[in-house]
Amino acid sequence: MKGITKNIYLLLVLIGFAVTVEGCAKKEEVRGTAIDISYLNKDQTKLVKETHYLTSEETKDKIVEVLTLLCSVPDSKELCATLPSSINIITYSYDGEQVIVSLGEKYRELTKTTEVLTRAAIVRSLTNIPGVRYVVITINGEPLTDVSGNAIGIMTADMFVDNAGTQVEAVENRINLRLYFANEDGTGLIAVNRELTHNADVSNVPMEKLVLEQLISGPASEETYPTINPDTKVVNITVKDGVCYITFNNALVTSINNVTTDVTIYSIVNSLVELSNINKVQITIEGNKDGKFRDKYDLSTIFERNLSLVE
Numbered sequence: 001m002k003g004i005t006k007n008i009y010l011l012l013v014l015i016g017f018a019v020t021v022e023g024c025a026k027k028e029e030v031r032g033t034a035i036d037i038s039y040l041n042k043d044q045t046k047l048v049k050e051t052h053y054l055t056s057e058e059t060k061d062k063i064v065e066v067l068t069l070l071c072s073v074p075d076s077k078e079l080c081a082t083l084p085s086s087i088n089i090i091t092y093s094y095d096g097e098q099v100i101v102s103l104g105e106k107y108r109e110l111t112k113t114t115e116v117l118t119r120a121a122i123v124r125s126l127t128n129i130p131g132v133r134y135v136v137i138t139i140n141g142e143p144l145t146d147v148s149g150n151a152i153g154i155m156t157a158d159m160f161v162d163n164a165g166t167q168v169e170a171v172e173n174r175i176n177l178r179l180y181f182a183n184e185d186g187t188g189l190i191a192v193n194r195e196l197t198h199n200a201d202v203s204n205v206p207m208e209k210l211v212l213e214q215l216i217s218g219p220a221s222e223e224t225y226p227t228i229n230p231d232t233k234v235v236n237i238t239v240k241d242g243v244c245y246i247t248f249n250n251a252l253v254t255s256i257n258n259v260t261t262d263v264t265i266y267s268i269v270n271s272l273v274e275l276s277n278i279n280k281v282q283i284t285i286e287g288n289k290d291g292k293f294r295d296k297y298d299l300s301t302i303f304e305r306n307l308s309l310v311e
Contacts, residue, residue, distance in 0.1 A: 038121035039079040059131045082121040098134040120160035127157045136276040143277040178274040180267045181224035186259035189309045190224045227267035229254045242279040261294045269303040
């Protein structure tokens with residue numbers, strides 16, 4: 001009897017151990033994906049990370065979880081919510097590797113230091129999600145701008161650096177553009193990423209004009225070819241409700257290197273719609289009275305992104 005009792009006892013211990021192990025395994029499954037969320041300290045002078053576990057499987061659902069955490073009070077009493085209750089998230093969208101977050105008007109009231117920290121926290125937290133590399137912040141749908149009024153546009157985590165390990169600063173001296181130049185025979189487009197240094201020459205230039213100036217100046221390598229006559233000038237450029245309206249001088253009409261009309265048009269259009277504040281483009285020519293561009297397109301045409309020409 002004693003042997004039987006002992007065996008039963010051992011059996012119960014083993015069953016209990018197995019249940020405990022199974023419970024721990026289930027608990028680990030529930031915890032989900034570990035991810036670092038950046039919060040501001042109480043003095044709003046630096047960012048501090050807290051590890052949280054995302055339970056969602058889909059990227060879009062993970063984005064919602066991260067945004068919710070950024071609006072929530074963190075576990076540590078030494079930290080505060082990245083986005084206080086006064087700043088509401090109006091909407092968000094996810095397209096490929098890019099997240100666009102639209103925030104309420106109260107965001108504009110943040111001090112310069114707090115705004116940079118908040119921006120860094122949002123970008124760093126969201127880009128910790130697998131599949132998310134780029135973040136764009138808008139205010140009520142309008143592009144977020146720097147102190148000079150220039151659209152900040154697409155951001156990545158490496159645009160923010162730690163200063164002596166205590167404070168985060170935005171690296172405002174780098175501008176990343178995605179430009180479309182011609183292939184060798186002028187019948188297709190090749191996308192090129194170009195990084196510019198933010199200096200006095202470009203600090204007061206709107207991003208859309210900067211894109212056009214870079215297209216007109218041509219490619220920097222022999223792997224791609226110009227799409228626009230170098231004598232082309234931008235006479236006027238405005239952006240309203242997501243549409244970029246451009247007036248060029250007559251030089252744009254003259255083709256170079258046998259580049260097709262479509263390649264010239266969509267070199268301009270595709271490059272501009274890479275900016276967060278532009279969805280469509282209308283092109284007009286100064287002094288053109290017949291309302292046609294190279295006898296193919298009406299100048300009243302509103303162009304949208306066309307990637308069918310891109311190699």
